[in-house]
Amino acid sequence: MTARLTPLVLSALTVGAWGLVLGVLSGRAELVVVVLPLLFGLLRIGGTGASRGWSLARVLSAPRVFEGERVTVTVTVSAGHRVPLLELFEPLPPTLRLVSGHNRGLFTLRPGRSVEWRYEVECVRRGRVNLGTVHARLWDRAGLEAAETSVRLPGQLSVYPRPLPLRRLPGPRRMQAFVGNYVAPSLGEGLEPGDIRAFVPGDRVRHVNWRASLRFGQLFVTQYHQERNADVVLMLDTLAEAGAAPDTTLDASIRAAAALATGYLARKDRVGLLEYCGPFRWVRPSSGRAHHERLFEALLRADVMFSYVTQEVALVPRRVLPPQALVVAISPLIDPRFEKALVDLAGRGFDLVVLSPSPIVLARRATRPSARADLACRLWALERRARADALERLGITIVDWDPAEPLEAALSGSSASRRRGAVR
Amino acid sequence: MRRLAAVLSVVLVGYPLLVVSSTAVLALGAAALSLCALGILVAPPVLVGGMVLALGEYTLALWLADGPPRLAGAALLGVVLVLLLETADFGRRAHRATIGPGLFAAQLRSWAVVAALTGMGAWAAGAGASVASAAVRLPWAPAIAAAGVAVTLVAVALALSVRRLPPRD
Secondary structure (H helix, E strand, O other), X not given: OXXXXXXXXXXXXXXXXXXXXXXXXXXXXXXXXXXXXXXXXXXXXXXXXXXXXXXXXXXXXXXXXXXXXXXXXXXXXXXXXXEEEEEEEOOOOOOEEEEEOOOEEEEEXXXXXXXXXEEEEEEOOOEEEEOOXXXXXXXXXXXXXEEEEXXXXXXXXXXXXXXXXXXXXXXXXXXXXXXXXXXXXXXXXXXXXXXXXXXXXXXXXXHEOHHHHHHHOOOEXXXXXXXXXXXXXXXXXXXXXXXXXXXXXXXHHHHHHXXXXXXXXXXXXXXXXXXXXXXEEEEEEEOXXXXXXXXXXXXXXXXXXXXXOOOOHHHOOOOOOOXXXXXXXXXXXXXXXXXXXXXXXXXXXXXXXXXXXXXXXXXXHHOOOOHHHXXXXXXXXXHHHHHHHHHHXXXXXXXXXXXXXXXXXXXXXXXXXXXXXXXO | OHHHHHHHHHHHHHHHHHHOOOHHHHHHHHHHHHHHHHHHHOOHHHHHHHXXXXXXXXXXXXXXXXXXXXXXXXXXXXXXXXXXXXXXXXXXXXOOOEEOOOHHHHHHHHHHHHHXXXXXXXXXXXXXXXXXXXXXXXXXXXXXXXXXXXXXXXXXXXXXXHOOOOOOO
């Protein structure tokens, strides 16, 4: 830690020199006396020990939070020696917003004493945030000299995407072999009554349908639909984004993915994640709470990265993209490479739903309103509609979602169209 | 802390008006006060400009009054200069910052000690110089004073630039 003189010394010298010059020019002794305290004050330079006799410790109120939640940062400053004036500054990353207190503090400490400094931040955007370095400046009491240093402290904060409220989810058309919450067309053990057939030896007595048996004079049993789960693969488009952080199309997509993952896992489905950023990155479908955390960790890392590499869907292993899976693709449909991947998936017979957060609303919010911007947005909307129609002609369900509106409302419209599609 | 600096700048600008009340001094004082206020709020160099102007106002007041030397008042004004510089600087640092317990009290104690010591030192030096000047009559007094000022300033500048602070860590 090296001490240096501050601009205050230059200020004092300037005023002092001017006073002396005026004194000589006017021949008045008072002007010399006026500047003497300034010059005497400069004698304090080097008088204070700027040694590193202090230490810092930082504690976060929660190491893992969701977007929009608040975290209290507590920094404890302890002193071994006397500290005349210690200035601490913690630069905040753009994903955090100060809501109470200050991220800069000034302290004085006696030997053996400690001081707690608290401030509260709001996590505005998902991501792994490292509060990391605290910049410290040790001043003398007068502010004539200062020594600077930086202290690295552990302060890792994981900000998970905020799941949007969601009750209805796009239902899968095909089920898997494991027990779940969907009523399967196949008959077997279950709760939902299906067909009635004549009793055969080996049938359980509690399945006997007494009303039908009495009416026809012979024994009939009720059959039940099996309750099965499904494989759901969330396919996230990280090729491009539109809008300004923290409300880009990718942010909206990730919030939707978090909500869908939470919803499907709550229904005992196996959920996987496929991130398409040119090459593929994936999390294999699975279920359970540990897998929920695994998915959220993957969503935390998801970001737009430019890549010249473009992989084909055929390269994704079957374990990651099971043939019977419902694929929910979340994309603003900006990059044609993603549309090509969608066409490829539809061609391979996957049950496919495309949830498309509208980039137009978000881009418009980020730009200055003008007649040109209005016209551009209208043209963009037309082009987008044409692209969506082309995909719908291939049998792909497109759910257009304005991120300012609830996701639930957008998805409820899709359920009806998928049912109609199923009837056809 | 900015309020304290504002009060000190009012004292700095108001004292010359006590020496002599004239329109010219008042005009210079008003300009100095506005610069000081702006400097306290915005940037230290502007404050230094205001202080320079206030010294000009004081010089004008002394020149217009043309009375015997007022050393005690001058020492007091010098202390105000020191405190104004330091409080404005501290106020700038403390703006939008969490202030630790006991910091203001410690800072005020430090300023009180500095004010007492530098004020008494300046007054004693002034009084000593008055006594010496009554006893010794130097020829070419203005030239000697100018040389003394130049030597003082060069010495201070050299002392500050040559001073090698030991590396601390």
